[in-house]
Amino acid sequence: MAPLRRLCLLLALLLPPPAVPAPAPAPAPLRRPDWAACRILSRELSRLLAAVKEPPSALDGMLLLEEDPQNWPPRIRCSDACDPLTLETNNTRCLQRIRQALQHYRDLLGSDIFQDQPQPQLETTMEQLLRHVQEGHGRPPRHPLAPTAVWARHLARHLALKRLRSFAAVISRVFNHSAR
Template sequence: MAPLRHLCLCLPLLLLLPPPAAPAPTPAPRTDWAACRSLSLELSQRLMSLKEPHRVLEDTHLSEEDPENWPPRIRCSDACDPSTLDTNNTHCLQRILQGLKHYRDLLGSDIFTTRPLHQLQATLNQLLDQLLAPHQQERNEPHRHHMEPSEAWARPLLQRLALQRLQSFTAIMGRVFTHSASPH
């Protein structure tokens, strides 16, 4: 019975002790918005400076019948609007990463073998590295998607379509980075 009495006497003393310290919160990975804004501007400028090698395609606007077959687009549901970006940018950044990875793979595919765009690829890779820097575990994962070989005659058309879509994606992505880089 004596051990039980000791326990009863010690229990109120335990309640007076401060609670154990919670582990220090680990800071969330930080994205360098200014660097992303700068790289997205550079990517946009590189896209604007590209000359169409097939003059007949200069005024052509192509559309793909199967939108599921083409790259991710930034949609309203991706939470890339300014009010949402200020509170939670995770979903928007995931969509941007998904799109950039797709374009990286597309620029490295056989569509661009006759027209490699090394500077554009280098800038896109720098932007990807910048976005993945806070998330080191994702950097090591290969994200290369297998692209089906394309017919030689279709490559100029597919290049044009890919670059048009990358330009649209870059414009919206640039707005996200510009908003996020500006002081609020």
């Protein structure tokens, strides 16, 4: 029995080791935005928006009917999973919607509706916030918007600022919760 055992050991030493499958590469960790920086920038965005003064007009106190919902800018909906419980487990969908809306508003701020009332600080803060939310997705290109008729610019600017203020309030809540 001992000679047979020695022979088995000798063969085991002479034979190449069995092939071991290589371990699967670990999935790349998701790059998460710097929540604290996003919270600070979203608060700054809200502060700057509150400081934007529009010239007095006939639009004040007037109820404006919204145009076709298909043409609305990106908005955060319930289905975007920006609620506190979902944000803790999966924030991908929420961040995608925020990124989409930030790109839209950044493009609006650079359009002709703000040419007679440029907002450089607002644009800079928006760009910084977009950079933080954009991590891992590259730098988004600017999309030039179609020119707005001169007579419609004031109304378009008024609606854009109104919607941006509302959006800034929502993302401020999202970033405030996530930064805790």
